Amino acid sequence: MIEPIARIRIEIEDTNPLVWRELDVPLSTTLAMMHDIIQVVMRWWDYHLYEFEIGDRIYGVPSSDDDLYERKVYKASGLRLATVLERGIREFLYVYDFGDNWRHRITVLDVRQGDADVEYPRFIAGARRAPPEDVGSISGFEEFLEAVTDPEHEQHARMLEWYDGPFDPDDIDEQHLHMIIGDFAARRRGPLMSHRGTGRKKPS
Structure with missing residues (x-):
């Protein structure tokens, strides 16, 4: 299936040397799916809350606690990357774990038609664990x-x-990332992700 895709770059702010990844993802990707993708390529384990800061809006998993902080959180599952680009936004933030406050800057580098014989998302490159x-x-x-x-x-x-x-x-285990993102691509039309364990199963 030929579909429009975006080349995105994900950087964890304030890391030195910089921790970064590049991927090709479909424009149909929702922010909730983007969260799953980032969890995989950064080898996070989805133990904590997250949110996206896009323009003047926050997207994540709405909670009744949001009213206490007088903030509106929109559903991450309700916004696709295509809509973000239609709004003229090509750079935004993903924040994971509000305690450690890992801020990921996401930049859309390019948009093009995908290849018919390639399944997306696809891992392209990266550096630093x-x-x-x-x-x-x-x-x-x-x-x-x-x-x-x-x-x-x-x-x-x-x-x-x-x-x-x-x-x-220095070892991001590219072979593993290619494999698990490939698995994500194969499952994209079905249930999301099976990469999370039920316990604290850390990668070596």
Whole structure:
């Protein structure tokens, strides 16, 4: 099936070196599906709330608590990427885990017709492994990296135990990402995602 697709770039703000990914996604992708895609390519585990900041609106999973903060949250499942582009918006934010506050800048680099023999979404490229869940924001991630990459660091063993294995900041495991995004593409017309475990199953 030939459909219009967008090349998007996802960057986690304030990471240095920068953590980023590029993908081709259909314009029919809803923000809720975009959330699932980002969870996969950043190896998050969907333990926390999220929202998209697009123009002057917030999209996520509406809650009765929103009234307490005098904010309107629109359904992420109700907005497609095509509509975002029709509004003239080519850059927006995705925020995951309001405690650690991981801010992902999403930029639409290009829009074109997809290839008939390619299933989308499709992983294109990326660099640097994303922070682990619950590592404690940018400062916590920097401390974690310092410890896990230095065998002589006094917290080295404790951090490896906490993460449940080694952590190579340069290895994003492209083969795994191609495979799981390919699986997502194959399932796109059916139930969303089966990548989440029921327990804390961390990637090594």
